[in-house]
Amino acid sequence: MRVRIDGVAVLAEPGRTVAGLLLAQGRNAWRTTREGGRPRGVFCGIGVCYDCLVVVNGVPDVRACQRLVCDGDDIRTQHGAELPS
Amino acid sequence: MSPAGAHPVVVVGGGPAGMAAARAAAAAGAAVLLVDSGAALGGQYHRQNSLHGGREFTLPAGVEHLAESQVWALEPVPGGHRLHIRTGPADSPERAGRTVDTAALVLATGAYDRALPFPGWDLPGVFTAGAAQALAKGQGVAVGERVVLAGTGPFLLPVAESLIAVGSRVAAILEAGDPVTGWLAAPGGVVAGRRRLAELARYTALLARRRIPYHHRSTVIETHGTGRVEAVTVARLDARWRVLPGSERRVAADAVCVGFGFTPQLELAVAARCALAGGFVAVDIAQATSVPGVYAAGELTGIGGAELAAAEGELAGAAAAARLLGARLPAPVRALRRVREGRRFAAALERAYPVRDGWRTWPRDDTVVCRCEEVTCGELRRAVAERDAVGVRSVKLVSRAGLGLCQGRVCGRAVAELAGLDDPGAAFARRPIAAPVRLGELAEAPPDEPAEPSPGPQQHPTRLEREQP
Numbered sequence: 418m419r420v421r422i423d424g425v426a427v428l429a430e431p432g433r434t435v436a437g438l439l440l441a442q443g444r445n446a447w448r449t450t451r452e453g454g455r456p457r458g459v460f461c462g463i464g465v466c467y468d469c470l471v472v473v474n475g476v477p478d479v480r481a482c483q484r485l486v487c488d489g490d491d492i493r494t495q496h497g498a499e500l501p502s
Numbered sequence: 503m504s505p506a507g508a509h510p511v512v513v514v515g516g517g518p519a520g521m522a523a524a525r526a527a528a529a530a531g532a533a534v535l536l537v538d539s540g541a542a543l544g545g546q547y548h549r550q551n552s553l554h555g556g557r558e559f560t561l562p563a564g565v566e567h568l569a570e571s572q573v574w575a576l577e578p579v580p581g582g583h584r585l586h587i588r589t590g591p592a593d594s595p596e597r598a599g600r601t602v603d604t605a606a607l608v609l610a611t612g613a614y615d616r617a618l619p620f621p622g623w624d625l626p627g628v629f630t631a632g633a634a635q636a637l638a639k640g641q642g643v644a645v646g647e648r649v650v651l652a653g654t655g656p657f658l659l660p661v662a663e664s665l666i667a668v669g670s671r672v673a674a675i676l677e678a679g680d681p682v683t684g685w686l687a688a689p690g691g692v693v694a695g696r697r698r699l700a701e702l703a704r705y706t707a708l709l710a711r712r713r714i715p716y717h718h719r720s721t722v723i724e725t726h727g728t729g730r731v732e733a734v735t736v737a738r739l740d741a742r743w744r745v746l747p748g749s750e751r752r753v754a755a756d757a758v759c760v761g762f763g764f765t766p767q768l769e770l771a772v773a774a775r776c777a778l779a780g781g782f783v784a785v786d787i788a789q790a791t792s793v794p795g796v797y798a799a800g801e802l803t804g805i806g807g808a809e810l811a812a813a814e815g816e817l818a819g820a821a822a823a824a825r826l827l828g829a830r831l832p833a834p835v836r837a838l839r840r841v842r843e844g845r846r847f848a849a850a851l852e853r854a855y856p857v858r859d860g861w862r863t864w865p866r867d868d869t870v871v872c873r874c875e876e877v878t879c880g881e882l883r884r885a886v887a888e889r890d891a892v893g894v895r896s897v898k899l900v901s902r903a904g905l906g907l908c909q910g911r912v913c914g915r916a917v918a919e920l921a922g923l924d925d926p927g928a929a930f931a932r933r934p935i936a937a938p939v940r941l942g943e944l945a946e947a948p949p950d951e952p953a954e955p956s957p958g959p960q961q962h963p964t965r966l967e968r969e970q971p
C-alpha cells in the first residue's frame with residue numbers, strides 16, 4: 418500500500434496501524450497539545466488515552482494506535498486543535 | 503422490548519473473558535453477538551500480530567462477531583439494556599451506527615495500565631508497559647532501542663521479553679515494590695500460581711542470560727530530553743515509595759515504559775448501574791452483577807490474568823444464556839474451580855504489589871497531571887486548597903483535570919488521590935459517553951442517560967472536534 422506522511426510517500430503493509438507505521442519510520446511524536454504546544458505520540462497504545470491523535474484524510478483527532486492504514490491514506494501531523502478540512 | 507428470546511446474549515469485549523463467554527453461551531444454545539473494538543479477536547493478552555492477518559481465534563457457529571465496533575453508550579431499557587455501537591475504521595466519521603437490545607449482557611471490557619505522574623512523563627518516548635507490549639506483539643515494532651522498564655508487578659517481565667524479541671535493549675527493570683516472597687511462600691499462592699511459576703522461571707533465565715539489571719524499591723522519577731526522551735533519572739525508594747535523597751542517578755535511554763498495575767475499563771458497567779466494590783465491578787459466584795441480566799467477567803472484576811479472565815467468562819456466558827433461555831444448566835464445576843484458584847492467586851498478587859502513597863511526592867508543581875487538559879499538579883493542589891474543590895465534580899470543573907478526550911481514564915485515579923477524594927478507584931468512572939464520537943454521528947438518537955448537573959462543554963466530549971474558544 419502507498420500512503421503519504423506529511424506529504425512524503427511511504428510504503429505500508431496491510432495490518433499496519435498508523436502509530437505502528439510512524440514509529441517504524443523512527444518518529445515518536447506527531448501531535449502538539451492545544452495549550453502548551455507540547456509534542457505527543459503513543460502513550461497507552463490501546464485507544465484509551467487519546468494522546469496519539471493524528472490527521473487522516475483531512476479528519477483530525479484520529480487515534481493513530483487504533484486506526485489501520487488504508488491504501489492512499491493521507492496522514493498528517495496534528496497541530497493543537499484542528500478543524501476538519 | 504420484545505420477548506427476550508428474540509435477542510441474543512450480547513458480549514462486549516473480545517479478550518480472553520469475552521471469547522470464553524461467547525463460546526459458553528453458544529454452547530448452551532443461545533444466539534450470541536460479540537462486540538469488540540479490535541480488528542481481530544484476542545483482546546490484550548492474546549493480541550495477534552495484525553500484519554499476519556489476525557485469524558488465530560475462531561468462534562463457534564451461532565456467534566456473530568462485530569469487529570472494529572465500539573460500544574459508545576449503554577442505557578437501561580425496560581427488560582434489559584440498549585447498546586449504541588459504531589462500526590468501522592477507528593474515529594472515522596463514516597462508521598456505521600447500530601443499536602442492539604439485550605436481556606442478557608456480558609461485560610468483558612478489560613483493563614488498561616495504571617500510570618503515575620512524575621516530571622517528564624508526558625515527553626514522547628514515555629509509554630505505558632502495555633503500549634510497549636501491544637506494539638511489539640501487534641505490530642512487531644519496538645518503542646525504543648534502549649529501554650528502561652519501571653513500575654510494579656509481574657507484568658514488567660513479559661514486556662521485557664517482548665521488547666527483546668523485537669530488538670530492543672532493556673537497560674534495566676525497576677520494581678518499586680519489595681521482593682516477592684510473600685505470595686510465593688503462601689501455600690494458596692503456590693498452588694494457584696503453579697503454571698505461572700514456570701513462566702517466572704523462564705523470565706528469570708532470560709534476565710540472567712541478557713544480564714538485565716532488576717532492582718527492587720527503585721523507579722524512574724524524571725525524564726530528560728528535548729522533544730523526546732534522551733535520559734532518565736532513576737532513584738531508590740523507601741518503604742512508602744518516597745525517593746531516598748542522594749540515590750538519584752542518570753541513565754541513558756530513548757524510551758521508558760511504566761506500569762503500576764491495571765485500571766478496569768468501568769464506564770459501561772457504571773452506565774448499567776452495576777455496583778462496584780474496591781474500584782471493580784462486584785459479582786456473585788455466577789459472575790452476575792447487582793443488575794439483573796448484566797454479567798461481568800475478566801479484569802473488569804479484578805486483576806488476575808488471562809486464565810482467570812477466561813474461566814470467569816465461561817461462567818458469565820453460561821449464566822447469561824441460562825437467563826435468556828430460561829433453562830437450568832449443569833453447574834460448570836471445572837470453571838468454578840479455576841475461578842476460585844485464580845482469585846486466590848489474584849488476591850496474593852494484589853497483596854504482593856500494592857501501590858504505596860509515597861508516589862504523591864514524585865510530581866513537582868509544574869508536572870502535568872492531566873495530560874489531555876495539561877493541568878499541572880500545582881494547579882490541581884491550588885484548586886483543592888484555595889477554591890475549596892471537594893467531590894469529583896467540583897475538582898473537575900475548578901481544575902479542568904479529567905475533562906479531556908480520555909475523560910479521566912489516565913489521570914482520574916491519580917487526581918482523585920492527590921485531591922483526597924473518596925473512593926479514588928471509582929471517582930472518575932462515570933462517563934455517560936463511553937467513547938467520544940463525532941458530532942455528525944450523534945445525529946442518531948442519543949441515549950437518554952440523565953446528564954450530570956450542568957455539564958460544561960468539556961464534560962461531555964461527544965465530539966472529537968473540539969469547541970473553539
Ligand SMILES: Cc1cc2nc3c(=O)[nH]c(=O)nc-3n(C[C@H](O)[C@H](O)[C@H](O)COP(=O)(O)OP(=O)(O)OC[C@H]3O[C@@H](n4cnc5c(N)ncnc54)[C@H](O)[C@@H]3O)c2cc1C
Pocket residue numbers: 462463514515516517518519520537538539540544545546547548571572573574610611612613614615631632633635636660764767770799800801802806807808811936937
Ligand atoms: C495493553 C495491555 C497489554 C497486555 N498484555 C498482556 C500480556 O502480554 N500478557 C499478560 O499476561 N497480560 C497482559 N495484559 C493483562 C491483561 O489485561 C489480561 O491478562 C487479559 O487480557 C484480560 O482479559 P480480559 O478479557 O479481561 O480483557 P482484555 O483482554 O483487555 O479484552 C477487553 C476487550 O474489550 C474491548 N472493549 C473495551 N471496551 C469496549 C467498548 N466500549 N466497546 C467495544 N469493545 C470494548 C477491548 O478493545 C478489548 O479487546 C495486558 C494488558 C494491557 C492493558
Ligand code: FES
Pocket residue numbers: 458459460461462463464465466467468469480481482483
Ligand atoms: S496511544 Fe493512547 S489512544 Fe493511542
